[in-house]
Amino acid sequence: MLKKNFLYEINNRINVADIFVGISLFLEVIFCIIQAFSLNETTNVLLFINVYILFFAIVCYFIIVGINKHFLVFAFFFCFFIFLLGQKIFKYMETGGYDEFLTFSFLKLDASKYFVFTRLMYGALISVFIGYRISFRKYFKRRNNEIIKNIYTDSQQLKQFETSRKVLMVLLIICFLCSLYMQTKIVAVKSDMSYTEGYLVNVDVNPVIKIGNFLFIGFVFLYLCCRPKLSQVFVVLLMFLIVEGGLQVLIGRRALVAKALLFIVWYVIMCCRYDRKKMPYTYFIFLGLFAVLVMVVFWFIEQARSDSNDSFSLFGALKDFMVSTGGSDSVIANTIDKQDAFPKSGIVYLLYPLKQALFNNVLVQQIKSVLFGISTPDLAQGLEYVQANDSFSHWISYLVNPELYVNGYGMGTSFIAELYIAFGVIGVVIGGLLLGKAIAYMSAVNINGMSIEKNAIILYLAYNLFTLPRSGLFDTATNILYFICAVLIFRVIGFILGFRGVKIWETTNSSQKIQ
Secondary structure, three states: OHHHHHHHHOOOOOOHHHHHHHHHHHHHHHHHHHHHHOOOHHHHHHHHHHHHHHHHHHHHHHHHHOHHHHHHHHHHHHHHHHHHHHHHHHHHHHHOOOOEEOOOOOEEOOHHHHHHHHHHHHHHHHHHHHHHHOOHHHHHHHHHHHHHHOOOOOHHHHHHHHHHHHHHHHHHHHHHHHHHHHHHHHHHHHOOOOOOOOOOOOOOOOHHHHHHHHHHHHHHHHHHOOOOOHHHHHHHHHHHHHHHHHHHHOOOOHHHHHHHHHHHHHHHHHHOOOOOOOOOHHHHHHHHHHHHHHHHHHHHHHHHHOOOOOOOOHHHHHHHHHHHHOOOHHHHHHHHHOHHHOOOOHHHHHHHHHHHHHHOOHHHHHHHHHHHOOOOOOOOOOHHHHHHOOOHHHHHHHHHOHHHHHOOOOOOOOHHHHHHHHHHHHHHHHHHHHHHHHHHHHHOOOOOOOOHHHHHHHHHHHHHHOOHHHOOOOOOHHHHHHHHHHHHHHHHHHHHHOOOOOOOOOOHHHHOOOO
16 A cells, blocks of 8 residues: 555656647747747747746646645746746736846847847746656655665664754754844844845854854754654744744845745645645645735735835735846846856856855865965955956846945846856756756655755755745855754764764665565
8 A cells, every 4th residue: 555655656647737838848949940030029929928838837737746746846936936937927917028127227138138038938947847857756766665665663763863853952942042143133233224235234243153043054954854743843943934034024035934934834745744645726725825925914014114005905915026026037137138248257157156165165264364374355245346256146236237236236146047157048958957857856855764964955955946046056055064064063962972873774674666
């Protein structure tokens, strides 16, 4: 019976949504051939519409096969719509400006550049979907084999999980207090500032408090991978939501709140094994109503923060959310428009976060200072900073609107824009395929598996997946170092206390495989 349920989960048959995806892809090829021979705005409009046809076909696919069984990738596409597609559809309905971009600076792309833009958007959507579609069955089968292998757990393993939870709970409480203090202080400082003034706010907090704040997420994910009881899960997720979500609401950081909520929903689905069978559609109706409620709450919060007295309407609240939260498509459009203005090769900007994380982190800076007397200058956002660094988000903001940039504003980034400037349209397609494959791998994580660190890093990557459409591909590289520090601290304490981690107990059942 166990095998039968697992096999149902990895069913990969073609359904009606796949047919619509295929039709959309066929139309895309036809439209691209027409544009290749004769550029015209009518075909660009059809390409624009076809992006939305593809998106809704993908959504229909996951509704048919079960959103709960594929929630991680569904949440990624949901965020893709919010950050990259939501604003433009309202703009098109109002003015027909499908090729106009408003964020940071007004831009209207000509026909040839918009043709590139729509290929990037469509290419990213279809490649991530295909990458996931052709990969998830293999990874889900691997997870199911692992679940069968690890059904039996001896008392020694359970005791080690319990000891790990006790150690991590102490570390969690300490770091939670540090993080709560630091985030509360940031909220207090920003509440007295305009958005521009508070954009790069750096609060005066004790270094020990800052370290605890940065380690908090790592300890949260490690704890969630130690087979906690549901009551313990509730407590830890509540701590996580307060710091990563609740406090962020007060300063209008909607993306971070959505990121935290989506992660919690995904983890609960995986932890409680709600992904093992297709759930009733009524559950997803409630989930959709909850999403609408969150958008309405954001509207009222923004009204209070801006001292506005606008009359409420549900459509207006949803529109305001999409318009104010979206706009990262402007980064992609401006990257196409300003591509030749970047002083270095595009791959330099793509890999810059990795370089900073490896060679310019706090520890390396201290070593340089002590051994060689080399100090890293602390530059404020401006011309001097952008010339001294290869940060894509700073460069695109500076090239688009230097005046706003030096005043503290920034337009952000997008993994699509970074892949495009580094490798062109083909780089976005290949990157999307690899990303879809990676999401399939993360979706198949066995939360109750034996490897605490492996599962924790998957949780970390999944958590940062939701904001990827509006962030760089490697923007979390520095934060991964803090996660590694959390793992090392956990393991050092574990070694001192005499436990070295949970080992898989091989049983005669471990050789079972799903055919």
